[in-house]
Amino acid sequence: xxxxxxxFRDRIATISEKGKRVWIFxxxxxxKLYNYRKIVSYFFLIVLFGLPHVKYQGQQLxxxxxxxxxxxxxxxxxxxxxxYLFAIASIVGLVxxxxxxxxFGRVFCGWVCPQTIFMEMVFRRIEYWIEGDYNHQKxxxxxxxxxxxxxxxxxKHSIFWIISFFIANTFLSYIIGSDELWRIQTDPxxxxxxxxxxxxxxxxxxxxVFARLREQVCTTICPYGRLQGVxxxxxxxxxxxxxxxxxxxxxxxxxxxxKENAKGDCIDxxxxxxxxPTGIDIRNGTQLECINCTACIDECxxxxxxxxxxxxxxxxxxxxxxxxKTGFEWTRRVKSYTALLILLLGILISLLITRxxxxxxxxxxxxxxxxMDESGKISNIFEINLTNKTRNKYDIKFKLxxxxxxxxxxxxxxxxxxxxxxxxxxxxxxxxxSISDGKKIITIIVLGNGKEIxxxxxxxxxxxx
Numbered sequence: 001x002x003x004x005x006x007x008f009r010d011r012i013a014t015i016s017e018k019g020k021r022v023w024i025f026x027x028x029x030x031x032k033l034y035n036y037r038k039i040v041s042y043f044f045l046i047v048l049f050g051l052p053h054v055k056y057q058g059q060q061l062x063x064x065x066x067x068x069x070x071x072x073x074x075x076x077x078x079x080x081x082x083x084y085l086f087a088i089a090s091i092v093g094l095v096x097x098x099x100x101x102x103x104f105g106r107v108f109c110g111w112v113c114p115q116t117i118f119m120e121m122v123f124r125r126i127e128y129w130i131e132g133d134y135n136h137q138k139x140x141x142x143x144x145x146x147x148x149x150x151x152x153x154x155x156k157h158s159i160f161w162i163i164s165f166f167i168a169n170t171f172l173s174y175i176i177g178s179d180e181l182w183r184i185q186t187d188p189x190x191x192x193x194x195x196x197x198x199x200x201x202x203x204x205x206x207x208x209v210f211a212r213l214r215e216q217v218c219t220t221i222c223p224y225g226r227l228q229g230v231x232x233x234x235x236x237x238x239x240x241x242x243x244x245x246x247x248x249x250x251x252x253x254x255x256x257x258x259k260e261n262a263k264g265d266c267i268d269x270x271x272x273x274x275x276x277p278t279g280i281d282i283r284n285g286t287q288l289e290c291i292n293c294t295a296c297i298d299e300c301x302x303x304x305x306x307x308x309x310x311x312x313x314x315x316x317x318x319x320x321x322x323x324x325k326t327g328f329e330w331t332r333r334v335k336s337y338t339a340l341l342i343l344l345l346g347i348l349i350s351l352l353i354t355r356x357x358x359x360x361x362x363x364x365x366x367x368x369x370x371x372m373d374e375s376g377k378i379s380n381i382f383e384i385n386l387t388n389k390t391r392n393k394y395d396i397k398f399k400l401x402x403x404x405x406x407x408x409x410x411x412x413x414x415x416x417x418x419x420x421x422x423x424x425x426x427x428x429x430x431x432x433x434s435i436s437d438g439k440k441i442i443t444i445i446v447l448g449n450g451k452e453i454x455x456x457x458x459x460x461x462x463x464x465x
Contacts, residue, residue, distance in 0.1 A: 012219050013279035013289055017268070023141070024215055025134040026124070027274040031298025039427030040111055041121040047361060048114070049166075052173035057391055064174055070419070076352075077389045077419060081359045085351055092344045094127045097224070099337040101231045104316075105329070106239035106285075109224065110293030115217050118167070120277060120293070124209045130156045132275060143196045160211050161203070168202035219289045229288060234319040235331050239292045241272075241283045241314050242322050249283075252307050265309050272296035272314060282314060292316075359387035360446050360454045365425065375428045377406075377464040384424050386446070388416045394448035398426060401455070405430045416448070428460060435462035 014022050054061045056075045063072040071078040071086075078085065101107060110116055130152050131137045140149055169417055173181045176195075183193035209217060218225060232238065246266035250258070250349050258265070266283065273281045278289040282296050299313040321327060365381040372378055388394065396414040410425040430440065437460050446454040 013281075013287075014215060014219060022279065024227065024277065024279045025141070026277045026279075026295075027134045027271065027299070028128050029120075029275050029293075029295040029298060029335060031295075031300050033294040037111060037294070038121060041117045044112065044114075045121070049170055050169060052178040059391065059413050060177055062174065065176055065177060066175060077391075079359070079387055079389060079421075081387055082355065082389075085348070085355070088348050088351065090345065092341070092348055095337060095341045095344060096208045097227075097420055098231060099334070099341055101228050102233070102334060102337060104234060104292070105232060105236050106225070106228055106290065106292045109218060109222075109291035110239075113291075116221070116291060116293065117212060119210055122163060124277075126159055126163075127156060130159075151175045159206050161184040164207035164210065165199075167206045167363050168199055171206075172199060173203055215289075216365060219278055225288060232286065233333070235321075235329055235334075236380075237316050237318050237321075237328055238286055239282065239290060239294055239297060239314065240286065240317050240319070240322060241266075242312070242317070243283070244283075244322055245320075246283070246313050248322060258401055265302065265304070265313050267307060269303055271299045271303060275299045286319075337438065356454065357360045357388075358448070358453050359385075359389070359445070360456050361385040362444060362456050362458050364458070364461070372428075372463075373433070378432055378433045378435055378460075379427050379429045382426050382428060384426060385421070386424075387421045388418060391418045393418050394453070395450075397444045400428070401445060404434050405442060405460075407444075430462070432462075435460070438462055438464040 014024060016022050017190060022422050044419075048174065051062045052060060057071055059075070059077070061072070061074060063070070065071065071082075090147075097108075131140050140152065143149060169181060169185075176184075184192040184199070189196060213221070225337065246264040248262060248264050249266040249268040250261075250263040252267040257261075261435050271277075272283070273296075275298075277283065277293060277295065278291060282290065292317075297314050297316075298300045301311040304311045304313055319327070320329075362382050362384050365383050368381050370378050370380055373435055386396065394416045396416050398409065406429045408427040408429070410427075414422070414424060416422055428442070428444075430442075434440065439459055441457055442460045444456045445459060
């Protein structure tokens with residue numbers, strides 16, 4: 001390519017040379033892959049809007065309550081004490097993203113990302129319904145503000161706002177819970193004024209994202225788009241134009257032998273550009289803005305089929321695949337990340353299986369030392385912190401692992417409610433002669449409803465004998 005032809009690499013397709021926004025009016029996509037995308041998208045939409053209302057044993061199936069630091073993931077309750085699991089799960093997710101991107105590029109962006117699903121399968125489809133396909137939208141945008149334009153824009157943005165309201169409520173239901181959200185919506189306004197403001201703010205944010213920002217989220221805001229630049233290589237499967245087969249481009253002429261005239265299969269119809277939701281020309285090669293939505297594949301296949309040429313001029317293929325006419329290859333890089341992902345998944349699953357439903361922390365009261373009573377017994381004061389991660393209530397008692405000692409609980413009856421945390425104190429006494437070298441490692445057994453639920457070892461201190 002000449003320097004002028006390479007100019008597209010110096011700027012984003014949605015920004016003009018003067019730095020102004022270039023508004024994208026993509027052609028309405030259609031085709032086999034687009035139909036598959038619709039099935040995938042509607043499935044995820046049903047899951048997204050439905051999950052907050054699915055309950056298991058009276059609890060929301062999926063909840064990320066940051067305010068109460070309580071997380072419910074498919075029935076399992078997680079607390080701040082389980083943060084190490086979150087950290088490992090985050091590492092697993094990062095490695096998976098890296099591996100997936102190395103193999104398939106930004107397919108996640110085009111097929112699974114909520115931003116793309118809402119933008120392309122909800123908001124743009126409403127736009128097509130109200131304003132028509134891309135040529136009608138361009139015409140409407142260019143015409144002065146008359147009754148038709150005002151009516152269509154008012155209807156479109158009103159629907160956009162309503163949908164944004166539902167998205168905001170769904171988003172909040174994952175954070176504060178669907179029951180709490182319902183109370184905010186139904187109680188008198190003055191009681192939950194802060195909650196109503198939060199709903200209004202989130203609604204406004206989602207509306208601005210889908211009505212104004214749109215593809216700018218994918219091209220300039222989302223960090224994943226930047227990440228792919230350092231992860232893709234010549235073996236990554238991406239939506240790509242087969243330049244070996246397609247060049248030289250030339251308009252289609254009926255009954256013409258294109259090979260004899262040194263013409264490639266690309267008939268330069270420009271429809272792959274018209275249908276692109278980020279406004280790029282896929283024939284220029286892999287670009288930052290491409291989200292691998294496969295809309296250009298459908299469009300190109302339709303044209304190829306119409307003019308009697310072989311489909312697949314634009315397809316999922318690697319750069320080496322185009323040059324060498326090969327498929328996906330298990331490179332050393334892919335094998336290494338796959339092995340690392342399997343290892344991390346094994347560690348995470350093991351930790352989840354061995355995770356305790358109770359968390360008991362016992363430590364000697366700060367600033368205290370041992371005491372000796374009139375009977376000659378040595379006593380230590382301990383702080384206890386109990387976390388119940390289950391949905392059951394427990395009457396808590398303590399006993400020592402050896403019969404020599406004695407436990408005195410500050411509270412006669414200690415009840416640990418479901419999904420609760422309590423703090424208390426206990427005094428442990430041992431006979432003077434049972435302590436050697438000024439310390440003794442003892443075992444405290446925690447009983448819940450008469451059954452052992454945990455054992456904790458602590459250090460008991462006394463005089464040097």
